[in-house]
Amino acid sequence: MSSSARPGDPIPGDVAVVVMSQNRREDLLATLPRHEAPVVLVDNASTDGTVEAVRAALPEVTVVPLESNVGSYARTLGVERAGTEFVAFADDDSWWAPGDLARAVEVMRAHPRLAVLNARILVGPEERLDSFCTELARSPLGTPEDLPGPALLGFIACGAMVRTEAFLAVGGFDPVVRFPGEEERLSLDLAAAGWGIAYVDGVTVHHHPSTRRHAPEQRRTAIWRSRLLTAVMRRPWPEVGRLVLTAVRTGPERRGLLRALRELPAALRRREPIPESVRADLRVLAEAAA
Template identity: 80%
Template sequence: MTATSAAPTTSRSRVPEGVTVVVMSRDRREDLLATLPRHEAPVVLVDNGSTDGTADAVRAALPEVTVLPLAENVGARARTIGAGHAGTEFVAFADDDSWWAPGDLARAAAIMRAHPRLAVLNARVLVGPEERLDPLCPELAASPLGTPAHLPGPRLLGFIGCAAMVRTEAFLAVDGFDPVVRFPGEEERLSLDLAAAGWDIAYVDSVTVHHHPSTRRHDPAARRTAIWRSKVLTAVMRLPVRDVVRTVVAALRTGAPERRGLRRALPDLPAALRRRRRLPAEVLADLRLLDGDAK
């Protein structure tokens, strides 16, 4: 029997020491009631202003879950709130439609303890009941940044939010996910700031996260719009002016969803500019390598 066909895990006999699972969600009550029991560590659910009774339903069905209800949708900042509340050495992120494979929370924590400069471990992601490898994973495995001897896998400058375990100290030291970018595409700014602070991110395919995409997902065009909004704001906060211009021009030339993303970034530009801090040269060099730009 595979992990995805098995009944949800309710035993806490394999609870990994020093790990909390932080889940953010909005209006996906039924998905949560199915996935939350699968987690093998204490769970903090941060509810992003749901209107479907999520908080009350989870408290009633799963009293062992800590529920932090927010009055409004703060996007990925909810994960930062959850990590601050958790107070454990490590935090594993999961979405309302994902969970870590049995035993792999403990495995990931052991890997991170063995690699003290590792701030984020990105697990392998298997999608759906058929367990298809997420198409992003081969890209991460082939990272042009290589696999330094001090890391357990290829070095990255990004990660998949629902498949990451973070070292809480490092995550909070760079302010976690910020209130400007919100969601999706929130991983980029955080990854760049961790690299600037001397921390590492690595892809580790011996650790698995299962992702069964919710049936209540946004349409692809809307998601592209939201991602480009995040790209523009991240560029303004961290990249040289010429790269900000490149990002804006790319948004204008790519298509209607990307142009909408640019427009939707405009109200948050003042907040992004207040947080602007240019990256060090070595991080910019790595970023250009990943982008295929040697200039």
């Protein structure tokens, strides 16, 4: 992808970086100065002095402290606070490569239907391409003429730029699904509304995973919780039933199901099944993965 943006170019005033975090003070102090646009940090009720430390060391950062952990809904609050036309998401352990926020804005402006741009994500000091990006680049949905790269029905939030208009129109990240796996429901709703999501290999995000991470089994349980709640909100009941049957067979999935039960009433209140056109794309993805 060609672009006139270069490292060090001024960043358009219509983009901000929104970061959500909890109890990762040292990670934030290292990564926040790397962002080349105004930053909104939404803190999910940290107890390690994050808010005070960031305010003292980086007064230019807008810090939004929350009284409780609302998961990825914190990003929605950050987007509303930023008030910019575009928002780039980053985690406390990720940042956009020099010049690439400006490049991403150019791509978004050139493709008005594009709601989410998923950047190439390089992991760790060794700069290893995230394996999920390899899958995104091979999306069987192809590359429509009005999108800058392969069409998607999902993305990686720590390396994505969103069009605020589209993001907020479908509710942003919600307080039910929380984290992780929060991208699925948002992606389905954007597709249902006619917006596009695309992978753009010419824009880069660096991700150096924090040492303060949940154990793999805990994360798997949380992902299944999100998957089940998203299904209740957006999938036909037969598909929900099949997913529940899969979940009861093994430990992490079963625990995810039990955790989802607490949010079931809230998910049911938000239930609005996706149209057949989006379900058809999901079938294409499922067949390609089989």
